[in-house]
Amino acid sequence: MNDPKIIIALDYAEAAPALALADRLQPSQCRLKVGKELFTATGPALLEQLMKRGFEIFLDLKFHDIPNTTAQACKAAASLGVWMVNVHALGGRKMLEAAREAVANSAHQPKLIAVTMLTSMAQEDLADIGIAATPAEMVLRLATLARDSGLDGVVCSAQEAAMLRQRCGSEFCLVTPGIRPAQASLDDQSRVMTPQAALQAGSSYLVIGRPITKAADPLQALLAINQEIVGARFIAP
Numbered sequence: 505m506n507d508p509k510i511i512i513a514l515d516y517a518e519a520a521p522a523l524a525l526a527d528r529l530q531p532s533q534c535r536l537k538v539g540k541e542l543f544t545a546t547g548p549a550l551l552e553q554l555m556k557r558g559f560e561i562f563l564d565l566k567f568h569d570i571p572n573t574t575a576q577a578c579k580a581a582a583s584l585g586v587w588m589v590n591v592h593a594l595g596g597r598k599m600l601e602a603a604r605e606a607v608a609n610s611a612h613q614p615k616l617i618a619v620t621m622l623t624s625m626a627q628e629d630l631a632d633i634g635i636a637a638t639p640a641e642m643v644l645r646l647a648t649l650a651r652d653s654g655l656d657g658v659v660c661s662a663q664e665a666a667m668l669r670q671r672c673g674s675e676f677c678l679v680t681p682g683i684r685p686a687q688a689s690l691d692d693q694s695r696v697m698t699p700q701a702a703l704q705a706g707s708s709y710l711v712i713g714r715p716i717t718k719a720a721d722p723l724q725a726l727l728a729i730n731q732e733i734v735g736a737r738f739i740a741p
């Protein structure tokens with residue numbers, strides 16, 4: 505089966521623009537991400553409409569709570585039939601293991617991944633919350649915890665992908681937001697990389713929102729990025 509590398513972040517306030525964009529796209533070109541804003545506004549009904557069109561969905565709700573609450577939320581998310589769900593690795597080992605068990609016991613089992621350190625954050629943001637580690641140290645620590653807790657992979661910046669690909673193995677799923685084509689606006693992202701460089705660094709999937717959704721022609725923007733990454737593969741450092 506074709507395995508599109510781009511996951512478009514449908515960061516919209518309502519269903520209509522999300523469905524209008526989906527209607528211009530093919531499931532062979534990309535997967536779609538529904539996050540907090542759109543899911544809070546529309547609920548599971550929109551997921552059904554997107555899945556009916558053949559798209560695989562990353563439900564990005566970044567659960568972070570006590571183990572039981574997180575596990576029940578993951579169970580509920582799995583029952584929606586989505587392709588991928590996520591939690592925050594900062595919730596700790598017990599929470600990660602509870603989430604993993606909840607997904608493993610579900611009839612439908614989405615990929616379960618953990619957010620390490622948000623791509624909007626830089627060294628000084630870690631200092632603000634009392635963490636003395638560098639972003640690379642922090643991401644490696646949380647990714648190792650996620651892997652040891654049995655998760656399928658992590659969300660990280662592509663700047664950490666090469667390190668994690670070497671330390672966590674070829675099967676570990678590295679989902680990288682903070683992707684910006686050369687010359688594109690960074691918006692609120694901090695740790696960024698271009699699409700091709702991200703795949704060469706070892707990313708499994710690229711999460712891309714505004715560079716596509718805010719483009720004058722989102723379909724053309726997606727096609728241009730897909731063209732740029734044809735044949736791009738991990739290049740071991």
Ligand SMILES: O=C(O)c1cc(=O)[nH]c(=O)n1[C@@H]1O[C@H](COP(=O)(O)O)[C@@H](O)[C@H]1O
Nearest residue numbers: 513564621622623659681682711712713714
């Ligand atoms: O979990 C995520 O998807 C995520 C994690 C992270 O560390 N950084 C990050 O930007 N994201 C999401 O990825 C998308 C990036 O969107 P753009 O910055 O518009 O490309 C947004 O929907 C974010 O919520």
